[in-house]
Amino acid sequence: MRKKIAAALVALALTGALAACGGKNDDAAEQETAVASQDLIIRATNWKFDQAEYKVPKDTPIRYMLENEQGAHGVEIEKAGVKLSNGKKSKVATLAAGTYTIKCSVVCGQGHLSMKATLIVE
Numbered sequence: 448m449r450k451k452i453a454a455a456l457v458a459l460a461l462t463g464a465l466a467a468c469g470g471k472n473d474d475a476a477e478q479e480t481a482v483a484s485q486d487l488i489i490r491a492t493n494w495k496f497d498q499a500e501y502k503v504p505k506d507t508p509i510r511y512m513l514e515n516e517q518g519a520h521g522v523e524i525e526k527a528g529v530k531l532s533n534g535k536k537s538k539v540a541t542l543a544a545g546t547y548t549i550k551c552s553v554v555c556g557q558g559h560l561s562m563k564a565t566l567i568v569e
Contacts, residue, residue: 483510494558
């Protein structure tokens with residue numbers, strides 16, 4: 448009886464592992480096919496970004512990249528569809544003119560809620 452239970456658990460674990468490996472990540476495919484004309488690197492340290500304000504041109508494919516220099520952080524550019532965290536370190540996006548809020552998307556400690564910057568697309 449124990450051997451049957453052990454075999455069932457092993458089979459279940461293998462099924463789960465194979466399902467995870469075969470999944471398609473549409474974001475990754477989108478990133479690979481999009482060609483950026485420039486990069487914007489957002490550097491994060493404990494409770495702040497390296498700049499209070501970033502500027503990029505409108506209607507231009509930009510590769511947004513995250514570099515964690517201190518602590519564990521993520522980036523979300525609100526209303527732009529850009530989210531970087533959990534190993535996803537870049538994304539190419541073309542944004543319309545406007546002002547967007549960049550915020551840390553990973554709870555990083557005491558100053559997390561004030562960890563914001565502005566993206567100006569002009």
